[in-house]
Amino acid sequence: MTGETGKLPHVQCPACGGKAFARTSGKHSLTYREAYYHCRNPDACGHQFVVEMVATRSVKPSRFPRPKVVLPLTTWRTAANDRAANDDGPPGEPVAGTMTDR
Structure with a gap:
């Protein structure tokens, strides 16, 4: 179950806060993938997580949609919500009229 791990971003280790890098990844479906990360903390944390x-x-x-994959369509601001004052909490429900079905 290996993939192109060099292209996956590093993430923060949930155990110690150090940098963790992808060791392997696997594609399970058209819209789902798992990546196996390993902490590289110099103090030898050793945490491994998915x-x-x-x-x-x-x-x-x-421009070239796949018939098997239909994702809801939102605007970038609605999806990212980067400049909102409420970014510290969980995301709210979508605003009516921002999502469309195909």
């Missing part, structure tokens, strides 16, 4: 990556929504429709 990160799930899931395609949840589209911010721009594809």
Whole structure:
């Protein structure tokens, strides 16, 4: 179950806060993948954990859509919500009219 781990970003180790890097990854479906991370803390944390990556929504429709994959369409600001004052809490429900079905 190996993949192109060099292209996956490093993440923060949930145990010690050090940098963790992807060791292997596997594609389970068109919208779901797991990546296995290993902590590289110089103090020898050694924590190993799995990160799930899931395609949840589209911010721009594809010019070449796959019929088997239909993701809800949202605007970038609604999806990212980067400049909102409420970014510290969990995401709220989508605003009516921002998601469309295909």
